[in-house]
Amino acid sequence: MATTIFSEMSALAVQYDAINLGQGFPDTPGPREVVDAAVAAMHRGLNQYPPAIGVPALREAICAHQKRFYGLELDPASQVVVCAGASEALSSALVALVGPGDEVIALEPFYDLYQATSVLVGASLVPVRISAPDYRLDPELLRAAVTERTKVILLNSPHNPTGAVLSRAELEAVAAVAIEHDLIVITDEVYEHLLFDDEVHIPISTLPGMAERTIAVSSAGKTFSVTGWKIGWATGPAELVEKVLGVKQWFSFASGTPLQHAVAVGLELPEERFALMGRELQAKRDLLTDGLRDLGMEVYHSKASYFVTADIAPLGETDSLEFCRSLPARVGVAAVPNQVFHASPVGVETQVRFACCKRDEVLSDALLRLRKL
Missing domain, CATH: 3.40.640.10 (Type I PLP-dependent aspartate aminotransferase-like (Major domain))
Structure with a gap:
């Protein structure tokens, strides 16, 4: 039975000691x-x-x-x-x-x-x-x-x-x-x-x-x-x-x-605590979004969730699946190709999902590594 894309990318992250921005899990202990x-x-x-x-x-x-x-x-x-x-x-x-x-x-x-x-x-x-x-x-x-x-x-x-x-x-x-x-x-x-x-x-x-x-x-x-x-x-x-x-x-x-x-x-918990969770994650969304744009990617505005979607076509890439499979070895970062979330990849061949639910220093390190592209 085939493994999920999340398992595949997480395994590659472990293999290459990469920062895992593929699977959506935080790196903080919770409330x-x-x-x-x-x-x-x-x-x-x-x-x-x-x-x-x-x-x-x-x-x-x-x-x-x-x-x-x-x-x-x-x-x-x-x-x-x-x-x-x-x-x-x-x-x-x-x-x-x-x-x-x-x-x-x-x-x-x-x-x-x-x-x-x-x-x-x-x-x-x-x-x-x-x-x-x-x-x-x-x-x-x-x-x-x-x-x-x-x-x-x-x-x-x-x-x-x-x-x-x-x-x-x-x-x-x-x-x-x-x-x-x-x-x-x-x-x-x-x-x-x-x-x-x-x-x-x-x-x-x-x-x-x-x-x-x-x-x-x-x-x-x-x-x-x-x-x-x-x-x-x-x-x-x-x-x-x-x-x-x-x-x-x-x-x-x-x-x-x-x-x-x-x-x-x-x-x-009080309602303010729930609101704070969103505000804290929004700051991480902004950090990752700005960083990916500085790298030349087109980044689409995320209104919620753990994730940001970016288009890697401006980098000269043509296939997000191959890009993500090679990324951990190339620069030490893992991500997930958006085409796996579609019945057909047509029109989304170069879109990549990055998780923003990590500590700021981890996101900054990932962006620094991505500059090697």
């Missing part, structure tokens, strides 16, 4: 309160299997979070399920809600798990491309992608790898299509708190007629810089959450009891 809460939970003996649906404290904290930030009212007993990361939540939702011959519409570029899981269940992924430099959604392209076999719209905003954030108007266009064709929407919102330039994340489940047809997925990993903890969740109407739980229980059953208790503490 002290959250880490301390995990240690305290371990010492309290909270180390055994949790309920498959998740520990009550975390389910209650997730529901409180959704109410505090978005005004969504959820029942912690039936409308939230805790998973082994957002990846398991997304996979469980797709397996539960999609079958052979069905079609799943997703914004392109898309996280590779979307297509892999769709294929696993015998469904097809139908891409709707959003393109540089603005990465705006064309509602007519979305509408044209719907067929009688369409079952789900998989919506990622804030978006990986582009850093796009869907506007209210774009979300309303998606909602109109979903309601007209009676489609389920699965949302990937893991970067919901990592917003730049006063951008606002609007969950599509807050729009009229959408709460009853939306499974929303998020995760503690990105928000709290603890990607290795793999604590994510899915929320939505009870009947859909029950279906997700019905699949998830056969994947992992449950995971990370002390980590679940720690994430519950994290979700209760």
Whole structure:
């Protein structure tokens, strides 16, 4: 079985002692309160299997979070399920809600798990491309992608790898299509708190007629810089959450009891702490963006997420995949080619994703190394 592009680039980073700006993981320990809460939970003996649906404290904290930030009212007993990361939540939702011959519409570029899981269940992924430099959604392209076999719209905003954030108007266009064709929407919102330039994340489940047809997925990993903890969740109407739980229980059953208790503490942090996370990452986005532009790359404006997309064509490069495969050996930096997030590389042959979620000195060192190109 082929490895993911993230595993491939991370392996090259290790082999050549390169700075890894490919895979999206921070190099800081995360909020002290959250880490301390995990240690305290371990010492309290909270180390055994949790309920498959998740520990009550975390389910209650997730529901409180959704109410505090978005005004969504959820029942912690039936409308939230805790998973082994957002990846398991997304996979469980797709397996539960999609079958052979069905079609799943997703914004392109898309996280590779979307297509892999769709294929696993015998469904097809139908891409709707959003393109540089603005990465705006064309509602007519979305509408044209719907067929009688369409079952789900998989919506990622804030978006990986582009850093796009869907506007209210774009979300309303998606909602109109979903309601007209009676489609389920699965949302990937893991970067919901990592917003730049006063951008606002609007969950599509807050729009009229959408709460009853939306499974929303998020995760503690990105928000709290603890990607290795793999604590994510899915929320939505009870009947859909029950279906997700019905699949998830056969994947992992449950995971990370002390980590679940720690994430519950994290979700209760003051709103200013969440805003600070975005501001701190924005400064790193600016550092990396300015540095890549100084090197001669065309850099597209990222509004959110861990990532910045750059075009290497001005450097005389023609293939981002070959560029990224050779980069660790050439200069000691790893990155990911954007073409792997597309069904077809046409039009994105020279786009590269760089992670900005590193310490400033690491980003500066990476930019210094890239000057060797």
